[in-house]
Amino acid sequence: MDRDALVSDIKKKLVSALNLQGMPEDSIGSDTPLFGDGGLGLDSVDALELVVMVENEYGVSVGDKDAASAVFASVNALADYIIANRK
């Protein structure tokens, strides 16, 4: 899977994993902040669901909470992390 396909796949799985009904995956900007104001406004339970989704779907662990804030900064940041860490 090339990077563009991965970014698209992440958006699709993010909508599904977080039950973001009514939010088309195309409407999620690749650099839109996932957490905090001005972004998707996800919360701490969503962070957990993202960790599980990334583990299950891409085989990549995010066990460090300090790393998580950078990894989940945006879809692009998450794609970079998956590419760098998948086996």
Place this chain on the structure above:
Amino acid sequence: MGGRVAWSGKSYGGYWGTLSFLALLKIGLLPAYFLLAFVAAFFVLFRRGAVAPIADYLARISGRRVRGVSFAAYGSVFSFGMSILDRTAYFAGCGSIKVDDESFAQIAEARAKGRGVLILASHTGGWAIASGELAAKFPDAAVVGADRERAEIRKLVDSSRARAAPETLSDFSDGFSPVAVYAALRAGRIVAMHADRDAGGRSAKARFLGAEVRSPSAPYACAWRAGAEVLQIFCFRESPFRYRTFCERIDLSECPSADGAAESGAGQFFSNLEKFLRRYPRQWYNFYDFFGKGS
């Protein structure tokens, strides 16, 4: 229930008050209890804003009207003061605080299943003493919690510490604490935290003392996702200087989702809490507008 309830996390006692009690503890707990009798009376008589939530709780647990200035409220405040003094004495290694354990065998049993163990506690009785016992028996156990106490008081109390407290895994300073909790539980660790206070994030509703209250969703979601055992631990004072721990299992095995686990877990948590508070009604220490009447 009214709106969401705020909690500042800071104690009512000041620096000099804390210092006075620490000095008295060097003599023993009884002189400190003696001074506490007057401090508790002052608190009930002159800190009406802080006593009103105590009266509200006491009315709910007793089913009777309770005035702010009353022996019942005084008993609660005195009990709270005792718990602080006992905790300080316990961690300083002075005094003669004893703990009868009825929960740690269950923790060991849960851990033997090879999964992580999430321990949920509440601001009741000697919860801090229970954390010290946990650290002594399970050195790799970690706690999650925010220490919002004033720095000078925290430093003062820490300076008297002779007994280890558990490692703090995360302090809720950002939204990623569940990531650390989930990773620890997946690694088979014991993680302990309070679940009785709604800190403002995603929460699940439950019934408690006739009111609708909320418990944070994240602990239950972490445990459910990690396949961890969930135990609710209580530590109550049975008599002066003597505490007893109790354990109740919270079963999330039938829950279909993380949100479902939070709803079910919160319901079981507050049901257990109410059951024990009816036995130890004065050992409830959420002295703020917990039920949201002032919101």
